[in-house]
Amino acid sequence: MELRPEFLLPAISKTLKDVILPALDETHQVAQEQLKLAIGFLDILASQRHLLFAFDLDELARHAEMARGLAGLLGKSADHAELLAEVGQISGNGVADPDRIVAITRQLRQVIVDLVEDGYARGDATLAADIRHRMNEYARVQLARERAWVLSMGFENAPDAVPSIALQLGKAVA
Amino acid sequence: MDMPTNGPIFDKARPDPAWVDQLRRRFPTEREWDHVLSSKQRRRAGPGYTPLAVSDIVGGLEALLRHEIGGDFVVSDAKWLAGGASKLQIAFWLEWDKPGLGKTRERLVLRMEPPESAVETSRAREFEILRKMNGVLAVPDVYWVDPDGTYLQYPALVCGFVNGVTKPSGITSSVTGIGINFGPKFREPLGAQVIRDMAIMHKWDWQAADLQSFDLPEPGTQAVEWNLNHWARVWEEDCNEAVPFVSELAHWLRHNMPPIDRVSLTHNDFRSGNFLFDEGSGQITSWLDWELAHLGDRHQELGFFAVDNMGHMNEAGTELLSHGLMPINRLLEEYEKESGLPDDRRKVEYYRVFFCYRAAVIILGTCIRAAMGGKTHQDLTVVWLSAFAYRNLEEAREILERIG
Numbered sequence: 001m002e003l004r005p006e007f008l009l010p011a012i013s014k015t016l017k018d019v020i021l022p023a024l025d026e027t028h029q030v031a032q033e034q035l036k037l038a039i040g041f042l043d044i045l046a047s048q049r050h051l052l053f054a055f056d057l058d059e060l061a062r063h064a065e066m067a068r069g070l071a072g073l074l075g076k077s078a079d080h081a082e083l084l085a086e087v088g089q090i091s092g093n094g095v096a097d098p099d100r101i102v103a104i105t106r107q108l109r110q111v112i113v114d115l116v117e118d119g120y121a122r123g124d125a126t127l128a129a130d131i132r133h134r135m136n137e138y139a140r141v142q143l144a145r146e147r148a149w150v151l152s153m154g155f156e157n158a159p160d161a162v163p164s165i166a167l168q169l170g171k172a173v174a
Numbered sequence: 175m176d177m178p179t180n181g182p183i184f185d186k187a188r189p190d191p192a193w194v195d196q197l198r199r200r201f202p203t204e205r206e207w208d209h210v211l212s213s214k215q216r217r218r219a220g221p222g223y224t225p226l227a228v229s230d231i232v233g234g235l236e237a238l239l240r241h242e243i244g245g246d247f248v249v250s251d252a253k254w255l256a257g258g259a260s261k262l263q264i265a266f267w268l269e270w271d272k273p274g275l276g277k278t279r280e281r282l283v284l285r286m287e288p289p290e291s292a293v294e295t296s297r298a299r300e301f302e303i304l305r306k307m308n309g310v311l312a313v314p315d316v317y318w319v320d321p322d323g324t325y326l327q328y329p330a331l332v333c334g335f336v337n338g339v340t341k342p343s344g345i346t347s348s349v350t351g352i353g354i355n356f357g358p359k360f361r362e363p364l365g366a367q368v369i370r371d372m373a374i375m376h377k378w379d380w381q382a383a384d385l386q387s388f389d390l391p392e393p394g395t396q397a398v399e400w401n402l403n404h405w406a407r408v409w410e411e412d413c414n415e416a417v418p419f420v421s422e423l424a425h426w427l428r429h430n431m432p433p434i435d436r437v438s439l440t441h442n443d444f445r446s447g448n449f450l451f452d453e454g455s456g457q458i459t460s461w462l463d464w465e466l467a468h469l470g471d472r473h474q475e476l477g478f479f480a481v482d483n484m485g486h487m488n489e490a491g492t493e494l495l496s497h498g499l500m501p502i503n504r505l506l507e508e509y510e511k512e513s514g515l516p517d518d519r520r521k522v523e524y525y526r527v528f529f530c531y532r533a534a535v536i537i538l539g540t541c542i543r544a545a546m547g548g549k550t551h552q553d554l555t556v557v558w559l560s561a562f563a564y565r566n567l568e569e570a571r572e573i574l575e576r577i578g
Binding site for chain 1: 254256353415416417418419421422425426483486487551552554555557558561562564565567568571574575578
């Protein structure tokens, strides 16, 4: 199969930049902006597509670890044993359907929210402090990954201070 | 398909009315906000945004004008107006027999919602507060409203066209005015005017204004709770996937609600990018986007100015300029002097976290949801904005790590 996204995405982007953008009415600001955003998204997809699977696997592992820790803390490990066992199988085999990985991570996100809600509802100050600390540590890593993934979209005041997503995922060296 | 906190898997793109009712009970808020959010849920399963020609919109506009004016009028030179990620805007000329003035030709603006907006708000409330603010602050004159889309394709209002810019010519900025660099020439005079106007707004006697579309909160935390419930409901209704740290922030905000010492009118989006100024005089010519205004805590505004992500460093790289205007400590000191109202730095920090949370709700929740349904006139803009959520969440995370 030759029509692969690794060359089609840059080709579409190039055509939009070289042919369509110059032909667009310069006074139509909404059209100009939407086309530039379309090009921007295509360029991000083209440059980071090869990291997507590693990103998703990393998310799966971290969310499973967080859910496992919280479930253990709250005595609810049995409630999520099946889901976490599937994560274990994926990690052990190193092979999985990419869509299944995303779906499990989504479930784990909700499991974490539910466990945290359960923990806070117990009214135990020590337990709540432990949960807050875990959530902050979890968010520190999660947000570092997310900010790196969208770094090229221009929302960082000091982009050089954000380690690249390739570096964070162990796919590049500093 | 989406998974709610406690319940079966279901489709948020086709919400069950019973599920919406359950959220309404779980997150009680102001009646007008409730009305707007419930209307959005009723429309959710409907069609996406279909490109509208200017002539289609003018047809609806003329129907509204026939109803409101009655006599002869002519609409001409209608054109798309750029700016803003959430509303469709058209500028046009209207010739009409204006009460008290006679034959008049003036330039007006139609602000209309798409099927779903980045922020779902009330045209009725925007119309009312613009009327009330006329003569208090620089705001556009407001003329007519079609609150339920009876005449136009969607709810809309008509207001006066105001000259001015949101940022100096020739300075590049991001899509909605985040991090605007006004440059040294405009920074000082605009900063002083922003503080002056904020103080006027917070001291304005809303109790004498007979606000019909606003609920009047009891002293204490009722207004804070309404506000939190509003955004918690938006998150539940719109988010595509759970984001545990957004839920963590919602929990922290609810358990740290500060009582309000004086209920004020708050614009609720009082920032760079939401005022126009004249590049010749450096004077603010209009405050825009009053759609989120409510009665609450003045610290809400101050907390928004304290959000680092909305500012940028000065030319020397030595100081962060809040919203591109001045360092936050100076802004708070000047505000205290101008208003005579104290600022409580703990409350400022609270509302700093609130704005980071609200930004995440809007851009990770509603923006993604609206674009997934193809509901806006610029889906890519609202998706692009979603990337700004993570910096906001990181700012909130750092605050919580520091203050607990």
